[in-house]
Amino acid sequence: MKVLVAVKRVIDYNVKVRVKPDNTGVDLANVKMAMNPFCEIAVEEAVRLKEKGVASEIVVVTIGPKAAQEQIRTALALGADRGIHIESDEEVQSLEAAKLLKAVVEKEEPKLVILGKQSIDSDNNQTGQMLAALTGMGQGTFASEVVVDGEKVQVTREIDGGLMTVGLKLPAVVTTDLRLNEPRYASLPNIMKAKKKPLDTMSPADLGVEVSPRLTTLKVEAPASRQAGIKVGDVAELVDKLKNEAKVI
């Protein structure tokens, strides 16, 4: 079966985020970018499904500026077979991303679509669910285990009180949580091979989707910073401060 994986280019998770002085956003100039960590887990899961003989082809798709091709090449080096780049220099919000991905789903007809549960920049946690709704598919969000069985997939989900397992008809959408797997590193030969794998580029207009943001960011500010307090000498002093100064115990 064919698996479609959607990935996003985001600020590298080790980079310290700085708000721009004019409060219009976050400073991304000359900042290291990388594949969103949850998307790496999505690629890894698809590659494992292929290694198990469940998946026959892995198509990886991204939406973003020209530079986002780097993230497609990374996914190809990890084991994806071909890439689709929907090129857009504009900000693409979750609903528009889901509409673009829906157009790709209609063309590619994958049995399974795997996405990260959220991107670490906008922290929205929306696109996978929206894609599932727009395509009329079932969804297994925040997955910690994915088992494909014939025309069904069982997804174990991380929920607030523990774990929940759902059964979904294929085709279906899965979004990954942290503990689904531990992504591998790409080897140098695979990075070289990835450069020769096919990559199609298209525009949102080619897919018949108009990108029109519904949300306007009015301003972006740094969070109220917390000041470091005091160091206490021992446990007795700590308990005394908590009880008599902070009055929280």
Next chain:
Amino acid sequence: MSILVIADHDNSSLKQSTLNVVAAAKAIGGDIDILVAGENCGSVGEAAAKAEGVNKVLVADNAAYGHTLAENLSELVAEVGKGYGHILASAGTTGKDFMPRVAALLDVAQVSDIMRVESEDTFVRPIYAGNAIATVKASDSIKVVTVRPTAFDPVAAEGGAASVEALDIVKDSGLSEFVSEELAKSDRPDLSSADIVISGGRGMQNGDNFKMLESVADQLGAAIGASRAAVDAGFVPNDMQVGQTGKIVAPQLYIAVGISGAIQHLAGMGDSKVIAAINKDEEAPIFQVADYGLVADLFEAVPELEAELKKVL
């Protein structure tokens, strides 16, 4: 325009997060209705009707809604919600699961995890793991919004007298089915709403050592949390994780034990009223946000803490 709040519940009792979401709805302003979708959930409907400031409670009681399957729930909410100006739910794992589906079915954007209401169409929310705070204006006619419960003080659970109406709408998509559930059983308070939280990190070294935190938690009536490092290392289950991608907590007192304080962890507990930290590394970033820091070996400090609390409590 009126506001529809989707209740958070387990079919027998209403979760407190629903009262936090009603508080967010009050901040927006307008008539507030609550939708309770579940199976054999009549008692939840009655509890919701007592919440302060609620106009009407709609109860959709059907097996299709028993396990909060997003495919069924979203179709119900989209149909009922069409007539409202806002649809609000708690940003727990249930709300995060079905609400974006509702938004897509209604062809509107969603505003996730709001911390503050500026006006009926403008909301404040964290981005980049809380390292930046965005003010966002939504232009759609229906605003689909998930609410960070800890950012709003709950309305009173008692005193209201809303009418309760049964809804006969059954949406069973047939796309998904419930298979099983493994819920952690605990007599301790719920991590997301506890007044005191004590969390362990990689410094705990193994799962057995978390028992030390349990005795302290029992004395304080605290919930127990963990850093991602402790969860990834397999010390404790995932539902204990506090952080950007785990639970967001804002207790009166947060005690961090053997936690270095990565930004992703701080994103989940930085709004706590008082933070105390025990760590043997005095350079640990957790000390930059802690009100009270103790540089000590946790294996000595935690038993001492237990003994000291015994004296004063």
